[in-house]
Amino acid sequence: MGELVVEVESLVVRYGRGRAAVTAVDGLSLTVVRATVTAILGPNGAGKTTTIETCEGYRRPQGGRVRVLGLDPVADRRALLPRLGVMLQEGGAWSGVRATEMLHHVARLHANPLDVDMLVQRLDLGSCGRTPYRRLSGGQKQRLSLAMAIVGRPELAFLDEPTAGLDPLARRATWELIEDLRRDGVSVVLTTHYMEEAERLADQVHVIDGGRVIASGSPAELTSRGAANSLRFRGPAGLDVRSLVAALPEGSRVREPAPGSYLVLGTIDPHLLATVTAWCASNGVLPDDLAVERHNLEDVFLELTGRKLQP
Numbered sequence: 001m002g003e004l005v006v007e008v009e010s011l012v013v014r015y016g017r018g019r020a021a022v023t024a025v026d027g028l029s030l031t032v033v034r035a036t037v038t039a040i041l042g043p044n045g046a047g048k049t050t051t052i053e054t055c056e057g058y059r060r061p062q063g064g065r066v067r068v069l070g071l072d073p074v075a076d077r078r079a080l081l082p083r084l085g086v087m088l089q090e091g092g093a094w095s096g097v098r099a100t101e102m103l104h105h106v107a108r109l110h111a112n113p114l115d116v117d118m119l120v121q122r123l124d125l126g127s128c129g130r131t132p133y134r135r136l137s138g139g140q141k142q143r144l145s146l147a148m149a150i151v152g153r154p155e156l157a158f159l160d161e162p163t164a165g166l167d168p169l170a171r172r173a174t175w176e177l178i179e180d181l182r183r184d185g186v187s188v189v190l191t192t193h194y195m196e197e198a199e200r201l202a203d204q205v206h207v208i209d210g211g212r213v214i215a216s217g218s219p220a221e222l223t224s225r226g227a228a229n230s231l232r233f234r235g236p237a238g239l240d241v242r243s244l245v246a247a248l249p250e251g252s253r254v255r256e257p258a259p260g261s262y263l264v265l266g267t268i269d270p271h272l273l274a275t276v277t278a279w280c281a282s283n284g285v286l287p288d289d290l291a292v293e294r295h296n297l298e299d300v301f302l303e304l305t306g307r308k309l310q311p
């Protein structure tokens, strides 16, 4: 395992006091490994923003311990800030500034910035021209905020919902930029509601709900646990499923939930698929609608909480 750039242990953050207090983060623990992409995935109000704002030093926790690049985000804030890239969920406070001017300005403050023209082109910020920040569209603001957070090629970037509200093209451009950052050795922590985003981008996913981590792992680890993946196909009704089971690895199951509709449960890997098709061939069966159904992070969330990730 690599060096840890973020360590959060039993974090508690409350808003307000006394009986009116809201416990936004309630004993949350997670770590982030250097030069990886870590996704914090959870529904509205789960505590994602509160957690990363605490890591950025904007909030003082009521309990637990947070270390970012080995430092205390509140006490060591001045030393830490130049090493971080921060994209807030609510955008920045620079309402009158023009997009590309601001980006050039921020780039000049850093020793080894990304190429501003490349960022402008890849995030399609050229069209923002001389429009002041406050008059940009939602998606333009979002893309500019991302550019500002990463232009300095920070050691560690916190991106709060970097793709919320972006169109599919801009979302893909953002994903590619984040992948390039990882290649450059930047550690990225992002929050998202989109399980396909976490699956595509993240090395490690922390699923959070009610201010706690309810599951952690790589996307593959998370999706391979719990309910098995399945393989479905259609064929003539009443095939001898017992002989198919006998050909498959131990622990596999085969059902015929409706006549002629077959369901294979177990570890669905290329080898198992080959075994099923070989069995079909030797039984003279041409399987119709053969489909591998993979369990995704949305299913994992549903299984863990009984609720859907996105309403």
Ligand SMILES: Nc1ncnc2c1ncn2[C@@H]1O[C@H](COP(=O)(O)OP(=O)(O)OP(=O)(O)O)[C@@H](O)[C@H]1O
Pocket: 015, 016, 022, 023, 024, 042, 043, 044, 045, 046, 047, 048, 049, 050, 051, 089
């Ligand atoms: N300033 C605040 N005062 C009071 N309660 C707050 C404040 N900020 C957040 N909360 C509450 O804390 C909880 C966690 O909020 P947080 O913004 O961290 O969630 P989130 O996971 O980022 O949600 P979203 O997906 O909507 O961005 C919510 O119940 C929210 O209402």
Ligand SMILES: [Mg+2]
Pocket: 048, 049, 050, 089, 160
């Ligand atoms: Mg949030």
